[in-house]
Amino acid sequence: MKILIIEDDLLIQRSLKMLLSKRGARVTVFSSGNEAIQAIISTNFDKIICDLMLQDLSGFDVIEEAKQKYTLEEISKLFVVITAYSSNTILDKVREYGCTVLSKPFDDLNQALEIFLGRQ
Amino acid sequence: MEVKDTANSRKNREQLDSSIQIIGSFDSHPLHAKILAFKSGLAPFSNSYQIKINYSNNYITLKNKKRLVQLPLNSINISSLLNHIVYQRGQDQLRFQLSQKQDRLRSKLHKKYQQYQRQITKHAETRHKALAGSLKKNLLFSRVTKIQNIPLITLDLAQFKSFQSCQLLIHEKGKPVVKHFLFDAINPIRIGEISIDSFNNAYRQIKQSKNRLFHQKQVLTGCPGILGTFLAKDFNLQSYRILFIISRNDFLPPSIEERDHFELYATQLYSVFSRILIKEKYIDHIHYLKIALRHLRRPIQIYDQYNALLFSTPKNDNAEFNRQNILPLPKKYSLLTNDEHKDVLNTDAYHLQRISLLGELLNTLRHELSNPLFGIKLMADLLSEETLDQECSETLSEISNSCLRCQKIIEDFSYLYQDIEMLCEVDIKKLINETSTLTKSATQQIRRSIKFSGKNNYIYSNPTWISQIIFNLILNSAQALQANPQDRPEIKISVHTAKIVKISVSDNGPGITSNIQKQIFKPFFTTKLKGTGLGLAICSNLANKLGGGISFSDNHDRRGVTFTLWFPSGKN
Numbered sequence: 088m089k090i091l092i093i094e095d096d097l098l099i100q101r102s103l104k105m106l107l108s109k110r111g112a113r114v115t116v117f118s119s120g121n122e123a124i125q126a127i128i129s130t131n132f133d134k135i136i137c138d139l140m141l142q143d144l145s146g147f148d149v150i151e152e153a154k155q156k157y158t159l160e161e162i163s164k165l166f167v168v169i170t171a172y173s174s175n176t177i178l179d180k181v182r183e184y185g186c187t188v189l190s191k192p193f194d195d196l197n198q199a200l201e202i203f204l205g206r207q
Numbered sequence: 208m209e210v211k212d213t214a215n216s217r218k219n220r221e222q223l224d225s226s227i228q229i230i231g232s233f234d235s236h237p238l239h240a241k242i243l244a245f246k247s248g249l250a251p252f253s254n255s256y257q258i259k260i261n262y263s264n265n266y267i268t269l270k271n272k273k274r275l276v277q278l279p280l281n282s283i284n285i286s287s288l289l290n291h292i293v294y295q296r297g298q299d300q301l302r303f304q305l306s307q308k309q310d311r312l313r314s315k316l317h318k319k320y321q322q323y324q325r326q327i328t329k330h331a332e333t334r335h336k337a338l339a340g341s342l343k344k345n346l347l348f349s350r351v352t353k354i355q356n357i358p359l360i361t362l363d364l365a366q367f368k369s370f371q372s373c374q375l376l377i378h379e380k381g382k383p384v385v386k387h388f389l390f391d392a393i394n395p396i397r398i399g400e401i402s403i404d405s406f407n408n409a410y411r412q413i414k415q416s417k418n419r420l421f422h423q424k425q426v427l428t429g430c431p432g433i434l435g436t437f438l439a440k441d442f443n444l445q446s447y448r449i450l451f452i453i454s455r456n457d458f459l460p461p462s463i464e465e466r467d468h469f470e471l472y473a474t475q476l477y478s479v480f481s482r483i484l485i486k487e488k489y490i491d492h493i494h495y496l497k498i499a500l501r502h503l504r505r506p507i508q509i510y511d512q513y514n515a516l517l518f519s520t521p522k523n524d525n526a527e528f529n530r531q532n533i534l535p536l537p538k539k540y541s542l543l544t545n546d547e548h549k550d551v552l553n554t555d556a557y558h559l560q561r562i563s564l565l566g567e568l569l570n571t572l573r574h575e576l577s578n579p580l581f582g583i584k585l586m587a588d589l590l591s592e593e594t595l596d597q598e599c600s601e602t603l604s605e606i607s608n609s610c611l612r613c614q615k616i617i618e619d620f621s622y623l624y625q626d627i628e629m630l631c632e633v634d635i636k637k638l639i640n641e642t643s644t645l646t647k648s649a650t651q652q653i654r655r656s657i658k659f660s661g662k663n664n665y666i667y668s669n670p671t672w673i674s675q676i677i678f679n680l681i682l683n684s685a686q687a688l689q690a691n692p693q694d695r696p697e698i699k700i701s702v703h704t705a706k707i708v709k710i711s712v713s714d715n716g717p718g719i720t721s722n723i724q725k726q727i728f729k730p731f732f733t734t735k736l737k738g739t740g741l742g743l744a745i746c747s748n749l750a751n752k753l754g755g756g757i758s759f760s761d762n763h764d765r766r767g768v769t770f771t772l773w774f775p776s777g778k779n
Contacts, residue, residue, distance in 0.1 A: 098582030
């Protein structure tokens with residue numbers, strides 16, 4: 088299973104990579120949105136875990152760019168958005184794309200990991 | 208009419224709870240009913256009102272037997288009151304002009320009436336009876352502006368030329384005296400009073416007489432000026448009872464023709480009475496309203512179209528007037544006042560601004576802190592599992608716990624600032640505890656204690672507002688205690704939940720001196736060098752929004768004050 092993590096906090100990056108690798112996934116990480124987009128276009132990932140707040144772009148921009156390659160339905164299954172925001176306006180916006188949204192910190196870590204691994 | 212102006216004495220004026228009581232009788236009439244009664248929903252034609260003005264709260268209170276009504280003294284209500292003053296002013300001016308001419312008119316009247324008489328009889332003889340009738344009407348309706356002129360006019364009429372005296376007895380319902388107007392050959396007009404008993408006797412006799420024929424032996428007791436034979440009519444108006452009597456000094460009973468004329472004339476008089484008496488009443492009414500307004504602390508000035516000052520309340524030097532064209536003042540007049548209530552609106556806006564700023568700040572903070580904490584906890588948990596070193600594992604576990612605590616704190620405080628206008632289930636214990644914790648740094652050397660009592664822990668209200676208010680009250684107490692250091696400074700918070708929730712914040716500080724007690728809730732009032740003076744004003748406003756209020760009292764046997772926030776629990 089190929090997973091892409093787009094998250095600019097290094098500690099979170101590292102932890103998630105470790106957690107998911109332990110469960111058998113092949114994890115790639117990017118801090119920058121632009122680099123991530125290039126990777127998305129050139130590679131086929133099974134899951135993309137994307138933070139909304141990145142240094143150069145926002146998670147929404149990344150998703151928009153992914154539309155070049157994928158249909159809306161594919162995007163809704165491919166992306167999992169993670170964010171520290173809990174405001175309804177932002178969450179509604181994400182829901183428009185139809186993706187799963189998880190708030191940081193995760194209520195249930197195991198459940199979150201299962202979602203990342205595509206098992207839920 | 209009595210007017211008791213209790214605020215007149217200086218001592219009373221300085222009393223903190225200053226209010227004026229004007230005890231008077233404001234008989235209703237559609238016109239003045241409009242001023243207050245209609246607005247307040249009181250049925251018109253109700254009896255007397257007691258008017259009380261409480262200008263610490265800016266309210267007019269109307270009280271009669273049935274109801275108690277409060278009207279806020281905002282510019283709209285005041286302008287309705289003043290509208291009628293202004294309108295009346297116009298009428299007064301007219302009246303003033305008229306009365307000046309009256310003296311000159313008096314002598315002219317005689318001649319004019321005689322002229323009219325000749326015309327009337329001339330037309331009556333010919334076929335123009337209608338004209339005669341209308342001339343007669345004009346005579347009465349246009350010329351008469353004062354009650355006391357009626358006897359004079361009456362006796363001038365041809366049909367009553369044999370009569371020598373005419374009098375009016377007017378009793379205002381509810382009053383203990385009766386006014387008496389007498390006109391006869393000797394005196395142009397004599398105005399006096401008779402007792403109500405005499406009047407009642409006379410009234411009853413006249414009313415009960417079926418054929419309107421009175422025995423010469425039936426002397427109306429207590430009625431001066433009745434010479435011999437008399438014709439009388441009773442009138443029962445809305446707020447007056449009137450007796451109209453003409454008499455002559457002989458024993459001949461009045462002829463049928465004379466009686467008919469009298470009946471006809473009396474019927475016409477009815478509307479004249481109504482018109483004049485009510486107008487006079489109205490002038491009195493306005494007079495009292497002016498007194499009421501003059502004692503308002505709110506500064507008011509009314510100008511007419513030539514910018515002449517018509518009316519003003521005592522000058523307040525600090526008052527800034529803003530020109531306002533407040534309907535329904537008649538167009539040409541302008542009302543200047545100082546709208547204090549603007550400040551209240553301002554505090555609302557100000558508060559909203561502060562809250563949303565705080566809310567945004569909190570959001571940003573929360574977000575900025577969440578990420579690092581999340582990372583730390585994740586990694587600590589991971590490494591704690593991975594490591595084989597027992598001590599290392601435990602240490603990492605503790606790091607993870609610390610992170611959890613931080614996250615919980617953020618979560619708890621986010622609860623306080625969610626949606627500003629929202630009502631929801633509130634764990635009041637948790638809320639007060641958290642709010643108290645928020646004040647930790649401000650209350651460093653002060654002992655804080657919280658006591659809970661009452662049935663429920665859950666209420667239905669707005670947690671943000673409650674927290675804001677209590678936070679502010681605690682802070683106020685803390686600042687007072689710190690400015691006046693003393694032994695064992697203490698802040699006691701007690702919460703009682705019932706149908707009405709009461710939260711008290713009590714300190715043992717220096718207290719609040721009585722001369723500023725009434726001002727502390729006013730916007731921009733502060734005793735602190737760097738205070739904005741808005742804290743309590745905002746709290747008071749928020750308390751009102753909660754459906755309750757804030758009160759305070761001295762701690763009599765101990766030092767300090769206690770502020771109490773009360774509001775409905777929203778639960779049955």
